[in-house]
Amino acid sequence: MKKQFMTHMVYGYPNQDESRKIFKVLDKYSKYIEVQFPFSDPIADGPVIEKANGVALKADSTTKAAFEFVEEVCKTAESKVLIMTYYNIVFNYWVEEFVKKAKEIWVYGFIIPDLPFDEEDGEKMLKLCKENELHLIQIVSPSSEDERLEKISKFATWFVYAISRNMTTWNKTKFWSDFEEYMANLRRYFDLEIWVWFGIKTLEDVEKVCEIWDFSIIGSELIKRYEVNWVEGVEKYLDEIMV
Numbered sequence: 001m002k003k004q005f006m007t008h009m010v011y012g013y014p015n016q017d018e019s020r021k022i023f024k025v026l027d028k029y030s031k032y033i034e035v036q037f038p039f040s041d042p043i044a045d046g047p048v049i050e051k052a053n054g055v056a057l058k059a060d061s062t063t064k065a066a067f068e069f070v071e072e073v074c075k076t077a078e079s080k081v082l083i084m085t086y087y088n089i090v091f092n093y094w095v096e097e098f099v100k101k102a103k104e105i106w107v108y109g110f111i112i113p114d115l116p117f118d119e120e121d122g123e124k125m126l127k128l129c130k131e132n133e134l135h136l137i138q139i140v141s142p143s144s145e146d147e148r149l150e151k152i153s154k155f156a157t158w159f160v161y162a163i164s165r166n167m168t169t170w171n172k173t174k175f176w177s178d179f180e181e182y183m184a185n186l187r188r189y190f191d192l193e194i195w196v197w198f199g200i201k202t203l204e205d206v207e208k209v210c211e212i213w214d215f216s217i218i219g220s221e222l223i224k225r226y227e228v229n230w231v232e233g234v235e236k237y238l239d240e241i242m243v
Contacts, residue, residue: 005206005241006032006195008084008219011069012061013038013052019069021231026222027079029238034111034217037066037085044113048220063093071105082137084111087121095121099128109135109158117155126155137161142182149189159193159214162186164200206241 007030009022026033036042038056042049074081083102090098090112102110110129115122117138129136138156140149141163152160164179186194195215200206209216218241225233 004214005030005200005216005218006034006082007222007238008034008036008049008217009222010036010038010049010052010056011066012056012059013223014055015059016061016065016069018231020073022222022226022234023073023077025231025235025238027073027077028235029242030079030218032082032108032215033077033079034082034084034219035066035070037063037083037089039086039089042086046220048223052223063089067101067105070107074106080108081106082109082111082135083107084113087112087115090115090125091121095124096128099125099132099134103132103134107134109137111137111139111161113139117152139163140186142178146185146189149186153189156190156192159195160186160190161217162194162196164196 007026009019009026011019013019023033023035036049036053038053038061040053040057042053045053070081070083090110093101110125112125115125115136117123117126117136126136128134135158137159138152139161140152144152162183183194183196193214195217196209197217197219200209200216200218201221206216206218222234222237225237227233229236
């Protein structure tokens, strides 16, 4: 079984130099890296990533600095980079400029959890991404009704970001009990790859997702490993996952 996953990091956590070291390790193991531009109120993230966002902001991790970081690492990266953030960051930078800058530095797309595709701002972002050949990744969850899934399917490109359960990241419960049924229902609406987010910690979790669907997304656990054993802890964990 091929284990495929995207890794997540928060730019500026715990500081810029360490962010470079973390990215270098992630680039060694994962095909895709999601770089989060830190935000003061990351509503889709649990306490682990929320804390990392706070640390990054205290270290003066600005949007401008985050773009400079992504531009720097993309020059030599083997992985493809996506930007994960919240719409207030995009709006304050100016939406057109945010998309244009991402295009210039070889970013492949965006994950913006608080930006519904069917609101005015979402429609504008979708239009700009299409014009610049970038992807605005659509997010679905177990609570997404069939009617909404059908609408999302008309706009989604590349892959669909599937939240595994109705809660924030780093929740200690197991995968949602009806996970397989949920994933099968998504296939009714999407011909794209399904990438699974939330609650992926162990080798068993990665294998469970890869048995059923395309990619797993690992975020909070990487930060937990870093907190214990720094960059070496992250690398050891990814070694374990790749066994």
